[in-house]
Amino acid sequence: MYDPVERRNFYGRVHGKTLRASQKTYLEEDLERLSLPGVTREDNPDRSPIDLTRFAGKPLWLEIGFGGGEHLVHMAATYPEIGLIGCEPFVNGIAMLLGKIRAAEVNNLAIHPGDVRDLFDVLPAASIAKAFLNYPDPWPKARHHRRRFVTQGYLAALARTLQPGAEFRVATDIPDYVRQTLEEVPQAGFTLRDQGDQPWSDWLSTRYEQKALREGRPPYYLTFQRNA
Numbered sequence: 501m502y503d504p505v506e507r508r509n510f511y512g513r514v515h516g517k518t519l520r521a522s523q524k525t526y527l528e529e530d531l532e533r534l535s536l537p538g539v540t541r542e543d544n545p546d547r548s549p550i551d552l553t554r555f556a557g558k559p560l561w562l563e564i565g566f567g568g569g570e571h572l573v574h575m576a577a578t579y580p581e582i583g584l585i586g587c588e589p590f591v592n593g594i595a596m597l598l599g600k601i602r603a604a605e606v607n608n609l610a611i612h613p614g615d616v617r618d619l620f621d622v623l624p625a626a627s628i629a630k631a632f633l634n635y636p637d638p639w640p641k642a643r644h645h646r647r648r649f650v651t652q653g654y655l656a657a658l659a660r661t662l663q664p665g666a667e668f669r670v671a672t673d674i675p676d677y678v679r680q681t682l683e684e685v686p687q688a689g690f691t692l693r694d695q696g697d698q699p700w701s702d703w704l705s706t707r708y709e710q711k712a713l714r715e716g717r718p719p720y721y722l723t724f725q726r727n728a
């Protein structure tokens with residue numbers, strides 16, 4: 501559920517396995533420089549729109565819940581003319597991303613190491629040209645479906661930040677998540693453009709997708725467009 505700004509519950513994991521020494525170094529040396537200032541409530545209590553001039557006018561794409569960061573870094577390396585923003589609260593995932601950024605030497609990427617709802621509060625309206633939601637937490641139990649990203653609170657906040665005509669991609673391995681996505685996303689001001697079992701031509705399979713495939717859950721890909 502999309503809680504009011506003052507009282508947001510985050511149900512996912514923020515910490516996992518102990519970090520390797522190299523990962524601690526990445527966090528100490530790189531995280532602050534790569535983090536967008538003005539996103540947290542401590543940093544920006546008035547919730548003023550953040551300054552995105554670090555991207556020098558490049559079109560901006562957003563990945564929500566980047567996990568280990570493989571898709572995000574792949575997109576940044578494939579599209580140097582784009583600015584990428586990634587959002588993820590799980591510290592181990594953030595550390596993995598930072599290692600991949602070093603290895604790929606990409607410099608068109610910034611992150612918010614926290615909840616995407618805090619980022620939605622302060623992203624200027626219509627600032628994002630494409631958004632990716634790869635394997636959002638499935639929340640399989642019916643009483644938890646309202647925690648899913650594809651509910652009206654999250655989707656309205658996403659829609660506000662997207663430019664008219666912006667693409668919104670969703671990948672999932674959960675048939676009931678497909679059902680809810682097809683029901684909810686159009687209600688938030690999007691038109692379905694494509695769906696099926698074939699990924700986008702520039703797709704890079706994520707860790708979660710590899711696990712789903714090993715466990716016999718086939719991927720499904722949906723493409724929406726923000727209405728004008």
Ligand SMILES: C[S@@+](CC[C@H](N)C(=O)[O-])C[C@H]1O[C@@H](n2cnc3c(N)ncnc32)[C@H](O)[C@@H]1O
Nearest residue numbers: 565566567588590615616634635637706707708
């Ligand atoms: C099932 S994992 C998939 C990770 C990655 N996209 C992949 O495909 O491997 C879902 C991710 O969404 C993140 N997530 C959940 N709620 C979030 C939120 N409110 N804001 C940002 N990320 C969130 C979780 O921390 C988790 O890493």
